[in-house]
Amino acid sequence: MRLISFEDNGQAGVGVMVGDDGFIDLATAAPDMPVTLKEILVSVDGWQDKIAAATDGKAADRALGDVTLLPVIPSPQASWCVALNYQTHKDETGLDRSEYPEMFLRMPVSIVGHGQELVRPREEMAKRYDFEGELAAVIGKPGRYIPESEAFDYIAGWSCYNEGSVRDYQSHNRQFGLGKTFEKSGSFGPWMMTPDEFGDPYQQNIITRLNGQEKQNSSINLILTRIEGIIAYLSEGYTLQPGDVIVTGTPGSLPGTNKAMEPGDVCEIEITGLGTLSNPVIAAE
């Protein structure tokens, strides 16, 4: 099952994808459901079965092109990202990390949905604005002190994430800080795919293309701290909540390429077996 978060005439909604261009609007198929995906995860026990019962075998009743896609979870309580979680990316940055996952937070306003414009910061402020293709996990139920062996039970679904980064600001200090959370600098979508459909994430690849040219292509199996370890680590500090987003790290660029994005570019993050997140880049006003 692939679920989208969308907006139509200022109204939030959730849809179930049918094929790649249409969806079933839950406001029609399951009018008792909350209108945001986070609220469904928080408050509807057995949400996946209930949504399946309301939509299985039905045709799409709306077209993807008629609505504005939002980030899969527009307002999570936390968007946790991991630095330097592939050796190829560590190598290209020259930075080092310990055996613990190196975590930082992004703000919701830094993220747009599939198809929406990414904003390259003003030239005089930032010489370098980079994509980072990543796999994101969405948490589905509350959990504290989660053992690694149970971590995948806490995942409601998976998505593509462009963890767009303003390198100048990121390097101002030891903390990445503002450089990882410029307004509309990243994206999250197009949909959340449930674990039964996505299967084993370590069998898939992250592929990033800029204007059609391949820039990243890495097996997710090359990840350093595995996803189970990241979830277990974070749950030592606080109770993970439905809708929390865990962005699992970016691989290095392919030889002879870099990650820079400029106005006019189109950046695509594909996770094989999951989908492709695509965004045009514009210049900041």
Place this chain on the structure above:
Amino acid sequence: MRLISFEDNGQAGVGVMVGDDGFIDLATAAPDMPVTLKEILVSVDGWQDKIAAATDGKAADRALGDVTLLPVIPSPQASWCVALNYQTHKDETGLDRSEYPEMFLRMPVSIVGHGQELVRPREEMAKRYDFEGELAAVIGKPGRYIPESEAFDYIAGWSCYNEGSVRDYQSHNRQFGLGKTFEKSGSFGPWMMTPDEFGDPYQQNIITRLNGQEKQNSSINLILTRIEGIIAYLSEGYTLQPGDVIVTGTPGSLPGTNKAMEPGDVCEIEITGLGTLSNPVIAAE
């Protein structure tokens, strides 16, 4: 004017302090106002004048002891903190920073209100859990690319903040990450004081006491990146919004003391001219 955010029987409310023990409940005095301080800042033009008109000269109608105080802003879109913003704290950590403010984010679940329990993480996970007494500013109106000369116009009010820190996790990597946002590890209150009443923050001191013993006492004028500079810097990256919280850094400990907190302790953060934030410490389950 001093404004509190509180909860009573599961219902959120905002109050105006009268003296140190009582307040006027805006649900009674100004029933048209939203029931959260953030929503008042977002949606009520001229909120301070309107609240003053509804409460000036009136007696308190409720006692502080009868409600649960919440963090001044319980769910800001961002709680930005500054690392190493006093020379005395830089010296005691041995860490360095650049001329830019070194920023990181905290999650709302990491913060409790005045009088609520701070939670010391499990002994086997964390050897060291520290207070950090700080001055917090609450943003009152949206702003991008704010010049330093106008930065104070964007502040709705001021408060005390205990930027409680789990040092073991903070030092796992270059990013402070999870170590700065353990559940219920910090606090924010007791109230927000408006700028007309607080005056010049640089004339005031931060004083922290643990079980009555003075542990920090520093003029805020010794701050490194001044508050105007922090606001200007953050506004380069995104549009500051009403309710955003900017926590301005902690001074070093007094000679011969440290910042450690243990279960059973009571930690008080006083900002002179503003008030005192007090919290007991308990052990994590």
